Amino acid sequence: MRHIYLIFFIIGFFDVMFGQTDTIQVSKDYKTILVLPEPFSFSINGKDLNFIESFPKSTSEKAAHIVMLAYNDVAPVKQDYTNYTLYTKDGMAYDFILDLVAIPETKRWKISKNMADNFSESHLPINHSDGTDAEIIKIEEIALPNDIETLANDGGENFKITPLSTSLYDEDRIAYLEQKCENHISDKGNIARYFSKVGDVFIWLKGVYYDREELYFLFTLENKEPIDLDINFLKSFIGTNYKQSNSNQKSEFQPLYRYGQPTRVKGNTSASFVLIFEKFTLDRNKHLVLELDELNGNRNISLDIEHGLINRPKKFGK
Known part of the structure; x- marks a missing residue:
């Protein structure tokens, strides 16, 4: 007791x-x-x-x-x-x-x-x-x-x-987008071997996702060369997709938000980033174009993303 x-x-x-x-x-x-x-x-x-x-x-x-x-x-x-x-x-x-x-x-x-x-x-x-x-x-x-x-x-x-x-x-929509990117920037992605390259510099499209009213494009910029890659600009466009046509046109298509986009990728390293757009779809004759321009250099890369990948995104977490 x-x-x-x-x-x-x-x-x-x-x-x-x-x-x-x-x-x-x-x-x-x-x-x-x-x-x-x-x-x-x-x-x-x-x-x-x-x-x-x-x-x-x-x-x-x-x-x-x-x-x-x-x-x-x-x-x-x-x-x-x-x-x-x-x-x-x-x-x-x-x-x-x-x-x-x-x-x-x-x-x-x-x-x-x-x-x-x-x-x-x-x-x-x-x-x-x-x-x-x-x-x-x-x-x-x-x-x-x-x-x-x-x-x-x-x-x-x-x-x-x-x-x-x-x-x-x-x-706070931007805070939400930032948190979403932070949670998924390390995802393995849902697209296999979709890339464009110049020399040993690659832009990989790792995944296309949707959430609420936005589309998320997950990229990895990989520099396998010893010289650092300094980026002058990285722009996105909507372009026509008529094969062997001289009338192909493109218009700039600004992302709603950019997460982790690098200004420099050192030699023998890589960097992942996300571009977020208001949700959209494309017909079979259009595509999304990502263009990278190197500062004081010629390692310029253009990556075409076909309409099928854009029109069938995956839900985050699946």
Whole structure:
């Protein structure tokens, strides 16, 4: 019996000395809303590329008290957690653990000042086993995938709740594309031995993928020669594909985003990069042309990509 009392004493001692850090559940398909007692100032996020923080688009005074948390839907992991500390403009600091789950049990949290780490009174955890705490406000109507809510001022005392997409794609499209490329830049590709070369310098088309509204073209530029390859420009065009015709034409076709495109490939090395385009298709008489021009050199390469590869891309991860 004395041992049991000792165990409870030790647990109680650590709770008093170090407090309890509340765990806030975050998911890919929902946004968890934090309602702060004072306007938000700044935060420290242990994994800010995975646990995404966003704010209402409204400029109202009440909206300044809102922080929305979601998990990056392009991140490949299913289990993740990190530390999260946010500060309000009155100097209070609030410590939490963010935990990735499929569906958060609580999707809206009302944060009170007595939860602050530097509050003058003892820290009170959000969840009490005796049921005395009433700080958690649940709103069932926001429990819809990809249909979360932000707060906007309606000019009166109350809030209006308006839908806003949960995904990083809708919040920051370029950040989404960058994350997607980062996750797949090392893929082996889905196309075998499709290349063009000059001497021992090669442009390999490794894969054509689709995701949402974009097409991703994965390339590897390989320099098997000892002299470094300095790139003057790398451009893409849509060209006609009439064999042995003098009327072939091409027009420049700009990528939406370039990821990892090199300006120099050192001798006996290679570099992979991705060109992303708004989704498109081509008829059998057109093709996509990638042209590389060497700076102060003649190792210029042109790679024609036929319509069949473009019209039948693969889904990322398959």
